[in-house]
Amino acid sequence: MIPIPPPPSSCCNPSRRALVPSTRRPSPASPRPPPLPPPKIPRSTHLTAAEAEASEVVKALYREPGLALAFFRLAADSLPGFCRDAFSYNRILALLFRTKADPAEALRLVMEMEQDGVADNISTINLLVGMGGGGVEVARCLDMANKWGLRLGGYTYKCIVHAHLRSREMSKGFEVYDEMRRKSYTLDMFAYNMLLDALARAGMVDQAYQVFEDMKQKHCVPDAYTYTILIRMSGKAGKTSKFLSLFDEMVSKGFVLNLIAYNTVIEALGKNKMVDKKANYTN
Numbered sequence: 001m002i003p004i005p006p007p008p009s010s011c012c013n014p015s016r017r018a019l020v021p022s023t024r025r026p027s028p029a030s031p032r033p034p035p036l037p038p039p040k041i042p043r044s045t046h047l048t049a050a051e052a053e054a055s056e057v058v059k060a061l062y063r064e065p066g067l068a069l070a071f072f073r074l075a076a077d078s079l080p081g082f083c084r085d086a087f088s089y090n091r092i093l094a095l096l097f098r099t100k101a102d103p104a105e106a107l108r109l110v111m112e113m114e115q116d117g118v119a120d121n122i123s124t125i126n127l128l129v130g131m132g133g134g135g136v137e138v139a140r141c142l143d144m145a146n147k148w149g150l151r152l153g154g155y156t157y158k159c160i161v162h163a164h165l166r167s168r169e170m171s172k173g174f175e176v177y178d179e180m181r182r183k184s185y186t187l188d189m190f191a192y193n194m195l196l197d198a199l200a201r202a203g204m205v206d207q208a209y210q211v212f213e214d215m216k217q218k219h220c221v222p223d224a225y226t227y228t229i230l231i232r233m234s235g236k237a238g239k240t241s242k243f244l245s246l247f248d249e250m251v252s253k254g255f256v257l258n259l260i261a262y263n264t265v266i267e268a269l270g271k272n273k274m275v276d277k278k279a280n281y282t283n
Helices: 051-060 065-078 086-098 103-115 122-131 136-148 154-166 170-182 189-201 205-217 224-236 240-252 259-271 275-282
Strands: none
Touching (some): 051 065, 065 086, 103 122, 103 136, 122 136, 154 170, 170 189, 170 205, 189 205, 189 224, 205 224, 224 240, 224 259, 240 259
């Protein structure tokens, strides 16, 4: 029997494809796009900025009020076509207000504002009143408002009241409040409580009661803090029936009494020698 030789190995019998050269032609390369023209470089390097753009730069520099103020002044002198308006002035004034800058710096800005012939508005007055501490600053701001022919609104009156209270000028603050009340302007809850607390600390009891009644008539519902202020004030003034009625009114309106409210009532009862009633009002 003749042995059958094994099949030829692929390693010793290379394929025909490896021996026969390829007859395919290489595909032509895709055409390259034409080169881009060189960019046109403007001959002039002068920058221009509108009022809104410069105002956004000032806004971005709110952490650096000195740098923002320097840019604000540089923009008017160095950027062609830039003209500062009331909005840009108020933006930099608001920045100075938030960073509690020197009010004298704000007044210098107002002088520049007048030199530029920019028409001022009531927002400028509100910012200046907020930066001032009361007294001379508030009077100066009111003189500016009269000079510019501006009409004071409810928000401006509220800013003036706050300015006087911050300066411990409680009587002037109440006078401004009385004026705004006659003009049918009202305060919000925070402003009412701030005024009541200031009057109570100054011992102006009758004025505080008047503000409290106005508050209820203006449909501004008193909160627990309002009653706490009045109960403490009435207890210190020795008005026992008043602070007891205020406490009963507070409970009847469903306010949740916290530790401060209870301590205020206990203190008022103790000062007026009403120890026997402590158990009734603290249980």
